[in-house]
Amino acid sequence: MNNPLRTKRAEWLVTLPSFLWLALFFAVPAVIVLAFTFHGHDASGGVGAWGMETWRELVDPDYPAIVWNTLRISFEVTLWSIVLALPCAYAIARMNSKWRGIVAGAIMLPFWTSFVVRVFAWKAMLHPDGWLQACYLVLLRTRAWLFDWLPGFVQQFLIWIGMASAGPVDPASSTILDSEAAVVLVSVYTFLPFAIMPIYTAAEKFDFALLEAARDLGAKNFYAFRKIFIPGVRQGLVSAVLMVFIPAIGSYVIPQMLGGTDCVLIGNKIFMRAIQNRNIPHASALATLMAASVLVPIACAMWWKRRQDARDRRRLEQQTAKLIVAGVGR
């Protein structure tokens, strides 16, 4: 048992099945997808000869906008999910164990119904005669009204990044069904449990006496929440962001059924290329692009974080050294 070599081997044996599983069903397909992108396609829907034509085809004027929209919407969905999940997780962690079980169960309840059925239910709720449509119009009008107050260049910028459009709200053409708002709304609904759970797990381990200590030292409730609770559940927050952002980027069913022609995301494009156009290499290239658009920012963030940590550590060492030199230390 204490023999390190034997422990090592035991570890290997235990992880081997999951390792094989991942290799077989994740790594190998990923490599195949990457390989497909360096092939052409033939008219019958097969994979053609080696070549760079697929990557050349990818220079489509539509794609940058679609990638940008996908990233922007995923970001919005993540933001809203986190904003809603944080107070939820906080509240659940503070409940007594009986209520905790009930509420956690209620959050998981939707998973007992098929996802597609739930999306259809949303389709009914978002019907143009429904109350959600009325709310949507109020929201749009408020936004248009606020938009008018903004200086011109900000208006231009918002239009440019696709966050707003000029002109008055036309109730006939502004339906919430088949709009970006519907996609964001239903995506937040779908991903919210995945945001709540990791934060809640972290919050459960959080020592709430720390909030009392902060208030005791003069902090208002919200300040204590922001400065003590949020950093305290940082690990959970990071998982929550990943748990929402990554599936949101690959999201396909929700924009397909609720986004209409208004909101086409990269997932829909991949589907279209693979099934309708029967162009597997092209779909593979888009999928690769999508994966890269997630992995590259995460890699950058990790690199930046590591650099930041190293710099912090250096700074702390210097400061301590300075204090000791100044004769403050004992």
Add this chain to the structure above:
Amino acid sequence: MNNDFLVFDHVTKRFGALTAVNDVCLTVTKGEFFSLLGPSGCGKTTLLRMLGGFERPDSGRIYLEGKDITDLPPNQRRVHTVFQNYALFPTMTIWDNIAFSLKLAKKPKEEIEERVDEILKMIQLADQAWKYPNQLSGGQKQRVAIARALVDRPQVLLLDEPLAALDLKLRQHMLLELDTIHDQVGITFLYVTHDQGEAMSLSDRIAVINRGKVEQLDSPAKIYEAPSSRFVASFIGDTNFFSGEIVSVDGDYCFIQCAGFPQIKAYNDRALKVGQQIDLSVRPEKIRVTLAPPPPEKGASINVFPSKVKDIVYQGVYTKFWLDSSNLRIAALKPHSRFLLDQEAITWNDDVFVWWHPDDGYMVPSEE
């Protein structure tokens, strides 16, 4: 005016059917080291939490420097707490932990730096300032918690069993440090403990609490030598109780009859009358145990009873004797010293004499 710096005015707190704090009236003087002492569950923490603003009393008011603070939220009271488990912020460095309240008070940057560095020097942790709390030892965390609560000079510092998590040696060391810190900063300390040793060695005054009520409020010596009730006498240190009735009064002294025991002479400082039921408390260290009877010139005025040694427990500083005297168990303490070596050693089942001066017994009202 200074005398009613902090006032609890008939404060009561209930949790359901349980009355955790029952009609407590306390007055704390400015700059005082004041202790709340009582057994577990007697309501000490609840009392502190009401002062900190974390619980609202069901009735009664709390005044600080003449101002009614009963309904103020915690962040609007200049009252800081040192929590039992320290509650240091794990995501902040020691320096940031200590600077927390100063930053909240929006003090200028230079002042914050100056004051944090100053207090770090005081707690001798300047070289640890950039560590995180989980990199410190228990005693160091304790000091940081105290510094964090003291740095913006609160009106009162509350300490809820701050030393409970430390081992004995460290606790003794921290007791001294607490005392020094109190002398240096001159802030009023309100100290909660169930350890009578801690309370006795630090406090200017102690309030002994039992089941939510203040039993006695006095200086440590008074509480030890002149307890106001049987509970106080037994909670603070060890004691022997002799329950009985006063059968005669002779000037300043009276005689007490306990069932099956010879009459005991005791100082009657409260001028109690014949027929009253009382408990006489005699501390073990006031009782002497000898093989020979006491010298006759003393014999007339003191209490002397023949007994048998039942048990002897060596405790380092002294030896504890358990004695049987007319069916009563008596505990007595005897110090060790070379001067006592020429006496014959006492062992199990020896027939001995126990004796004490009538002034060393203290009568408290009987509790029945």
